[in-house]
Amino acid sequence: xxxxxxxxxxxxxxxPQTTALLVLDMLKAxxxxxxxxxxxxxxxPLHHLIQLIESGRRVSLPIIYVRNSHSDxxxxxxxxxxxxxxxxxxxxHYAEGTRAVEFHDGxxxxxxxxxxxxxxxxxxxxxxxxLMLRCRGIKTVLLIGGAVMGAVEAAxxxxxxxxxYLVIVSDxxxxxxxxxxxxxxxxxxxxxxxxxxxxxxxxxxxDALPPTEKGAPT
Amino acid sequence: xxxxxxxxxxxxxxxPQTTALLVLDMLKAxxxxxxxxxxxxxxxPLHHLIQLIESGRRVSLPIIYVRNSHSDxxxxxxxxxxxxxxxxxxxxHYAEGTRAVEFHDGxxxxxxxxxxxxxxxxxxxxxxxxLMLRCRGIKTVLLIGGAVMGAVEAAxxxxxxxxxYLVIVSDxxxxxxxxxxxxxxxxxxxxxxxxxxxxxxxxxxxDALPPTEKGAPT
Amino acid sequence: xxxxxxxxxxxxxxxPQTTALLVLDMLKAxxxxxxxxxxxxxxxPLHHLIQLIESGRRVSLPIIYVRNSHSDxxxxxxxxxxxxxxxxxxxxHYAEGTRAVEFHDGxxxxxxxxxxxxxxxxxxxxxxxxLMLRCRGIKTVLLIGGAVMGAVEAAxxxxxxxxxYLVIVSDxxxxxxxxxxxxxxxxxxxxxxxxxxxxxxxxxxxDALPPTEKGAPT
Amino acid sequence: xxxxxxxxxxxxxxxPQTTALLVLDMLKAxxxxxxxxxxxxxxxPLHHLIQLIESGRRVSLPIIYVRNSHSDxxxxxxxxxxxxxxxxxxxxHYAEGTRAVEFHDGxxxxxxxxxxxxxxxxxxxxxxxxLMLRCRGIKTVLLIGGAVMGAVEAAxxxxxxxxxYLVIVSDxxxxxxxxxxxxxxxxxxxxxxxxxxxxxxxxxxxDALPPTEKGAPT
Numbered sequence: 001x002x003x004x005x006x007x008x009x010x011x012x013x014x015x016p017q018t019t020a021l022l023v024l025d026m027l028k029a030x031x032x033x034x035x036x037x038x039x040x041x042x043x044x045p046l047h048h049l050i051q052l053i054e055s056g057r058r059v060s061l062p063i064i065y066v067r068n069s070h071s072d073x074x075x076x077x078x079x080x081x082x083x084x085x086x087x088x089x090x091x092x093h094y095a096e097g098t099r100a101v102e103f104h105d106g107x108x109x110x111x112x113x114x115x116x117x118x119x120x121x122x123x124x125x126x127x128x129x130x131l132m133l134r135c136r137g138i139k140t141v142l143l144i145g146g147a148v149m150g151a152v153e154a155a156x157x158x159x160x161x162x163x164x165y166l167v168i169v170s171d172x173x174x175x176x177x178x179x180x181x182x183x184x185x186x187x188x189x190x191x192x193x194x195x196x197x198x199x200x201x202x203x204x205x206x207d208a209l210p211p212t213e214k215g216a217p218t
Numbered sequence: 219x220x221x222x223x224x225x226x227x228x229x230x231x232x233x234p235q236t237t238a239l240l241v242l243d244m245l246k247a248x249x250x251x252x253x254x255x256x257x258x259x260x261x262x263p264l265h266h267l268i269q270l271i272e273s274g275r276r277v278s279l280p281i282i283y284v285r286n287s288h289s290d291x292x293x294x295x296x297x298x299x300x301x302x303x304x305x306x307x308x309x310x311h312y313a314e315g316t317r318a319v320e321f322h323d324g325x326x327x328x329x330x331x332x333x334x335x336x337x338x339x340x341x342x343x344x345x346x347x348x349l350m351l352r353c354r355g356i357k358t359v360l361l362i363g364g365a366v367m368g369a370v371e372a373a374x375x376x377x378x379x380x381x382x383y384l385v386i387v388s389d390x391x392x393x394x395x396x397x398x399x400x401x402x403x404x405x406x407x408x409x410x411x412x413x414x415x416x417x418x419x420x421x422x423x424x425d426a427l428p429p430t431e432k433g434a435p436t
Numbered sequence: 437x438x439x440x441x442x443x444x445x446x447x448x449x450x451x452p453q454t455t456a457l458l459v460l461d462m463l464k465a466x467x468x469x470x471x472x473x474x475x476x477x478x479x480x481p482l483h484h485l486i487q488l489i490e491s492g493r494r495v496s497l498p499i500i501y502v503r504n505s506h507s508d509x510x511x512x513x514x515x516x517x518x519x520x521x522x523x524x525x526x527x528x529h530y531a532e533g534t535r536a537v538e539f540h541d542g543x544x545x546x547x548x549x550x551x552x553x554x555x556x557x558x559x560x561x562x563x564x565x566x567l568m569l570r571c572r573g574i575k576t577v578l579l580i581g582g583a584v585m586g587a588v589e590a591a592x593x594x595x596x597x598x599x600x601y602l603v604i605v606s607d608x609x610x611x612x613x614x615x616x617x618x619x620x621x622x623x624x625x626x627x628x629x630x631x632x633x634x635x636x637x638x639x640x641x642x643d644a645l646p647p648t649e650k651g652a653p654t
Numbered sequence: 655x656x657x658x659x660x661x662x663x664x665x666x667x668x669x670p671q672t673t674a675l676l677v678l679d680m681l682k683a684x685x686x687x688x689x690x691x692x693x694x695x696x697x698x699p700l701h702h703l704i705q706l707i708e709s710g711r712r713v714s715l716p717i718i719y720v721r722n723s724h725s726d727x728x729x730x731x732x733x734x735x736x737x738x739x740x741x742x743x744x745x746x747h748y749a750e751g752t753r754a755v756e757f758h759d760g761x762x763x764x765x766x767x768x769x770x771x772x773x774x775x776x777x778x779x780x781x782x783x784x785l786m787l788r789c790r791g792i793k794t795v796l797l798i799g800g801a802v803m804g805a806v807e808a809a810x811x812x813x814x815x816x817x818x819y820l821v822i823v824s825d826x827x828x829x830x831x832x833x834x835x836x837x838x839x840x841x842x843x844x845x846x847x848x849x850x851x852x853x854x855x856x857x858x859x860x861d862a863l864p865p866t867e868k869g870a871p872t
Contacts, residue, residue, distance in 0.1 A: 006295060006296075006298075006299040006302075007296075007299075008299070071550075072548075072571065072572075073550045073568045073571055073572065074564060074567060074568065074571055075571060076380075076381035076567070076570060076571055077224060077381065078224075078225075078378065078381055078382065078383050078384075078411060079378070079381075080224070081224040081225075081226070081383075081411050082378075082409065082410055082411030084224075085411065112508075114507075114509045119564055119567060120378070120379035120567075121375050121378065121379055121409075122375065122376070122379045125376075125379045125380070125567075126379070126563065126564035126566070126567040127562065127563060127564060128510060128555055128562035128563060130562070131510060131512070131555060131556075131561075131562040132509045132510065134512060134817055135508065135509055135510055135511060135512055136508075136509065149401065149405050150405070150409065153371070154375050157339050157340065157372050158340070158343075160296065160297070160300075160338070160339065161338035161339055161340045161343045161344070162294075162343070163294035163295065163296055163297075163788055164296065165296050165299075166296075179397060179401065180401060183367065183397065183398060183401055187367050187368070191300065191339075191368065192300055193296060193299050193300030193303065289768075290766075290789065290790075291768045291786045291789055291790065292782060292785060292786065292789055293789060294785070294788060294789055330726075332725075332727045337782055337785060338785075343785075344781065344782035344784070344785040345780065345781060345782060346728060346773055346780035346781060348780070349728060349730070349773060349774075349779075349780040350727045350728065352599055352730060353726065353727055353728055353729060353730055354726075354727065381570055442731060442732075442734070442735040442738075443732075443735075444735070512816075512817035513660060513817065514660075514661075514814065514817055514818065514819050514820075514847060515814070515817075516660075517660040517661075517662070517819075517847050518814070518845065518846055518847030520660075521847065556814070556815035557811050557814065557815055557845075558811065558812070558815045561812075561815045561816070562815070585837060585841050586841070586845065589807070590811050593775050593776065593808050594776070594779075596732065596733070596736075596774070596775065597774035597775055597776045597779045597780075598730075598779070599730035599731065599732055599733075600732065601732050601735075602732075615833060615837065616837060619803065619833065619834060619837055623803050623804070627736065627775075627804065628736055629732060629735050629736030629739065
């Protein structure tokens with residue numbers, strides 16, 4: 001990672017041989033969740049996110065799906081307390097075997113793609129994400145999914161402090177506009193050197209790649 | 219940390235025997251920094267922060283001052299790149315021996331208090347903060363100093379995922395009002411179970427403590 | 437963890453309310469593994485280990501089974517290289533879905549017990565073990581299974597640096613005698629403050645516990 | 655780190671542009687320590703180690719000196735307990751300002767070299783070592799100094815699980831022969847893919863390097 005050449009451009013940061021797509025928290029979250037496309041705040045980002053994943057697969061991009069999972073082994077007292085003040089709290093929050101830990105409709109990891117279990121806000125804490133990124137020689141992380149002030153913001157700072165370049169895909173995070181979105185993306189661009197780009201811009205780069213520049217099938 | 223009794227109240231979370239004060243990033247930052255009290259955005263928070271530290275000392279509160287320090291051994295390429303786009307960037311940013319790594323005027327760690335060197339946004343990454351909090355039996359962290367969307371927000375999430383209860387001291391962070399402040403404190407209160415309280419409320423609790431409830435002098 | 441009272445005795449360190457059993461690497465490891473009890477170096481330790489687990493269950497001891505799992509997402513080049521020089525190396529070493537990642541015959545995690553996936557020598561690196569121990573209020577770790585100079589030794593040092601007291605169960609590690617065993621247990625006792633005890637000694641303590649001192653069923 | 659070409663040979667692993675020298679625990683350790691060269695078990699390794707450092711400097715090798723440091727902020731109860739059973743224990747063990755935390759005579763870090771403070775057996779836990787190695791683009795770590803069954807063995811496993819290739823310099827560790835040395839180096843060679851080589855072999859490689867292959871002066 002001591003390359004002298006910084007990855008400044010979106011073309012460099014979208015390159016499938018050194019870039020991974022991190023799909024944050026696209027879970028139903030609720031045992032009684034309606035079909036994902038019927039949830040207004042999810043519908044738009046989910047649509048773009050699914051298209052981005054499909055385009056990424058065509059260039060053999062490494063894809064990691066982050067999934068919450070909880071049990072008595074992973075819920076610290078302060079987390080239990082924080083949850084308990086949420087409306088509709090139930091003790092089996094994100095328990096394995098419930099509909100809450102299923103991916104949103106249309107988000108379906110394939111053979112060779114990775115699922116990362118996480119037990120907190122942070123996709124890096126208490127898990128192998130950094131190992132996985134190193135194993136694949138990743139230099140840039142594309143962030144999609146997630147709550148923009150929650151998992152996206154946390155993942156951005158944590159990628160940054162571990163040396164990864166960042167792209168936040170503007171129409172694939174939740175929400176994709178508004179004050180939270182503006183504050184998080186402005187901060188990421190200004191302080192973390194992140195590029196904020198649309199899925200369309202990225203797909204266009206991938207579609208233009210010569211075959212030899214695509215990632216290696218796993 | 220498996221206590222069955224959650225720390226719900228400010229009284230519980232301010233208790234000097236299980237609480238630490240984390241003073242984030244109160245550095246001059248700039249080799250040509252003017253006197254700290256002449257910097258408009260710092261002046262108010264710094265005044266309250268110094269008073270809080272002094273009150274904390276009267277109840278033997280554990281205090282940790284977080285300080286940035288950088289050299290070629292700690293600046294990853296992506297950080298160098300992000301810095302390079304800042305106005306007034308110079309390669310010796312946060313270098314030891316420069317005025318940039320001095321604490322703001324009036325912030326003076328005393329014998330028995332700790333200085334934590336950090337090399338990134340995160341006060342936990344790449345350093346002993348979690349070890350230090352465990353060593354002192356800390357359950358709650360009081361956050362002061364820092365940039366509210368930077369170190370404060372990062373520290374809040376990182377404390378949370380490691381099991382610590384949180385208090386954000388509203389008039390001791392930078393800035394102490396405005397959209398960044400509102401979004402960060404709303405998110406912390408709502409999602410991380412943080413209490414947002416003024417330095418005056420906390421000092422009042424400490425002043426009312428019977429001598430036996432104060433922390434042990436170190 | 438800042439208790440003033442050190443856990444000096446085996447009785448203190450075996451207490452089911454603050455102790456966890458860490459079962460290291462009891463996997464078939466080989467896709468063509470014979471029945472576990474037919475493997476001479478495994479047979480003795482496995483027999484004692486199964487008895488210890490069953491006794492632990494009677495006092496509701498938290499039990500964690502550590503299991504290797506590997507794919508192209510987790511094998512770093514240096515690990516691949518080290519593996520490649522082993523006799524009988526095959527690229528699917530510890531791949532999910534193979535017999536290699538099955539537990540040895542007789543080691544069968546039950547509902548409420550935990551399985552920890554690891555991707556290296558270390559049971560702490562790149563995973564949630566520390567989080568899990570904190571969640572359950574664990575102060576002491578009982579180490580069983582594993583290769584004594586491999587996972588046992590690594591786990592002992594890593595538990596130690598995170599503040600956990602240690603018991604190495606002498607007849608439940610592999611091998612249970614010989615120079616490797618002597619050097620590792622002497623070092624652990626002398627430098628890490630570990631107690632080295634037999635499964636029989638520990639079971640006797642558990643059998644003598646009054647019902648109120650047993651762990652809470654999960 | 656996803657290079658397809660493994661670093662198999664000592665020449666590859668000694669290359670100053672991707673290799674760091676990790677000097678473990680060469681501290682006086684005792685407030686009343688005699689001159690280092692008067693300590694029989696230290697004398698031989700120290701002599702070779704100083705020569706290796708000097709040779710490393712001639713090829714601009716990155717050098718990191720690991721140094722223990724302790725206070726009430728870093729000594730966990732289990733560590734305090736383990737220490738307390740050592741002969742000659744005193745509560746100020748490895749306290750800053752004492753002779754115990756001085757480097758052995760002849761070990762003198764220079765400008766541009768790094769000192770890494772550690773608070774436990776492990777040079778990686780609770781500190782920035784991994785960050786530092788990444789920052790300098792390091793692929794191989796040369797281990798010298800330390801107690802062979804203590805810091806050397808711990809550092810070897812921890813480097814390994816983070817992806818670094820290993821060289822243990824046989825005549826620069828303490829002790830440099832005997833059963834502990836044999837077990838640790840056999841295990842490292844066999845399981846961690848480490849190369850065990852003498853300082854003379856390494857110096858010979860460095861001395862033969864053309865100027866363009868030497869590390870960049872910092």
